[in-house]
Amino acid sequence: MGFGVFIHRTDSIYDDSPAEQYQFPGQYLGRVKACVGDWIIYYEPRKVAATRGYFAVAKVAQVIPDPKAPGMYLALIERGSYLDFVNPIPFNGPDGVIERGVLNEEGRISGRAQAAVRPVSAADFNRILSIGLAEDESELPRSGEPVEAPSAVGFSDGGQAPFVFEQERDRVIQLSSRIVRDRLFRRLVLQAYDKRCAITGLKLINGGGRAEVDAAHIRPVEANGPDILSNGIALSGTAHWMFDRGLIGLSDDLEILISRQANDPDSIQGLLNKTGKAIVPNGISERPHPQFLRWHRESCFKQ
Structure with missing residues (x-):
């Protein structure tokens, strides 16, 4: 087992779905197999x-031949392991390239940087995670919400941990903890939506500095929904309640739908922003994905 970097483009010609599978040609089979059972980082060129x-x-669960494409393979992602970074990380940082394993002996970028799949050292992996998951300003929890303080152990270059296995243990805890993942997912969604409810358009901040908006999974975690931004949407408390109970939904083109079973549709209509469509981020990769919206309409929305 070992860490890896998988290159993925939003406009990829491959049959990729980062939270589910990664398609690749046979030339990379050995490198991908080396990552089975361990974690990889996605990179966009x-x-x-x-x-x-x-x-x-x-986390890569297994590798199988692609049944739909001879000569191609699929790296299947372990369910529930995918996690978007709160902070996307450029190839070059203030101190040079972030992934130092792509440098040759002379300190120059080598051909390894062009490989679609490549191994990455534990030091580079932890360095990337320490930046990608850093929380400069933690979101204030609601009263009664569980809180797990973020730990830098295993994600930092600074200091020397006494044992390697302790670093590994803390890293896995960070990536697997539901409390940590929920906190990071909330921060990611609120950041993308500018703390504004996609349904009402309201952006309310309470006296304690907390945004009165929730980060909702469109397809819930309990129904195998991933912690990916395109499966998230920012909703005020009332809108979140209606969305979870199927009183409102979204079409593929983001039109807000009101259930025919709602007892007071006129009042619901009065809560919607004037456009009648969800207010979403500009980036295509940040918007609700049609496959998750379709799941919500078919499994939750009351027609």
Whole structure:
């Protein structure tokens, strides 16, 4: 087992769904197999317009031949392991390249940087995670919400941990903890939506500095919904309640739908923003994905 970097483009010609599978040709089979049972980082190349750089982490569960494409393979992502970074990371940082394993002995970028799949050292992996998951300003919890303080152990270059296995243990805890993942997902969604409810358009901040908006999963975690931004939406408390109970939904083109079973549709209509469509981020990769919206309409929305 070992860490890896998988290159993925939003406009990829491959049959990729980062939270579910990664398609690749046979030339990379050995490298991908080396990552089975361990974590990889997704990277979007610099040549892509508005590139996200290093943008997510996920765990590879298994590798299988692609049944639909001879000569191609699929790296299947472990369910529930995918996590978008709060902070996308550029290839080059203030101190040079973030992934130092792509440098040759002379300190120059080598051909390894062009490989669609490549191994990455534990030091580079932890360095990328320490930036990608850093929380400069933690979101204030609601009263009664569980809180787990973020730990830098295993995600930092600074200081020397006494044992390697302790670093590994803390890293896995960070990536697997539901409390930590919920906190990071909330921060990611609120950041993308500018703390504004997608349904009402309201942006309310209470006296304690907390945004009165929730980060909702469109397809819930309990129904195998991933912690990916395109499966998230910012909703005020009332809108969140209605969305979860199927009183409102969204079409693929983001039109707000009101259930025929709602007892007071006129009042619900009065809560909607004037456009009648969800207010979402500009980036395509940040908007609700049609597959998650479709799941909500078919499994939750009351027609």
